[in-house]
Amino acid sequence: MHRAEQERPGRTALEGLFETHYERIARYIAAKVGNAADGEELASDVFLRALEHVDSYRWRGVPMEAWLFRIAHNLVVDHLRRNAHRRTVPVEEASTVASAEDPVREALRTLDREELLRAMGSLTEGQREVVMLRFFGELTSAEAGAVMKRGDGAVRELQSSALKKLRRVLGGQEASQDPAAQGHRKR
Template sequence: MKTVNALYHQTASAIDEELEWIEASKTDPKQFGPLYRKYYTDIFRYIWKRVGEEELAATLVSNVFVKALQSIHKYTYRGVPFSAWLYQIARNEINLFHRANQRSRTVTMETYQLKEVVSEMNEDDNEENLQLLLNGLEHLQPEELELLEMRYFEKRSFKEVSEILQIKEGTAKVKMHRIIQKLKDLILNV
């Protein structure tokens, strides 16, 4: 089995076990169960935060796991947990849904998460700046909002974000820097 350099949210032994499940699933779909049980709740939350409806999230998460099972033979380990691949599929399902239904996505965040973003901008996390940040979020493109959300609200590493978004890690860092600068400019120019 392959040992992992960057563990993200798992131990090396957990990822090794996961790789065994993946390989078993490639020849026997019944072996997909442990992967489904391990990631169902996380993928459900990820989708629910972006669509805002529990029943819709349940439908989309079902689509994610059906597609994952159908495509498991294409999966290749890239040094990150299997969940990054599932998040890619989930992201695609969410985008397909929004395009088909011409709906905007939902963003869920807590005050402490907003304070972290304001702090990253080297600004005071007072109520006025938090409100200005909230207003500034409305000016971000969906892709920018998604990157901000993954990095600050979901606490994903740049490597994990880059895997989910299918971009280079350096590109994710540059884009994140530009988003923070854009928000800072919006706050300062009000």
């Protein structure tokens, strides 16, 4: 692919991204807004907005997926501002958007929902965002960093502190299975 083609993707590239990433983006948004239907609607809006602005996209060393998740993040912020009065239950309904083979969905089924919600509530906003992007959006740490406008290392540190806090709050259920918790850090 020529550099010029990378710099200005066309409709065809966006259609491929829709097929590949719609479900992940919908799941991420549903987890953020607490409602699967809103997640799916906003995910559609992400791709409409991307289609409207595809000509303004410029390659800057960040994959288009990160650009799409940045659009998703901005739409979520707008949605939450408009609907601040609505009571939401994040994470719980997000699992209904997940695919049948999704490990996060399986984990959500087995965990006590109230306990998980309480644990997520104990995280800072940045930690919650990293968990949502990495595990619901299935982004790499570099892609999550592009969405959050943070470096890869900062994202990994936020993720590490978030997972440690979740382990503590959830009573260390995962600690015995995690090599990092046993001092065997994997890089």
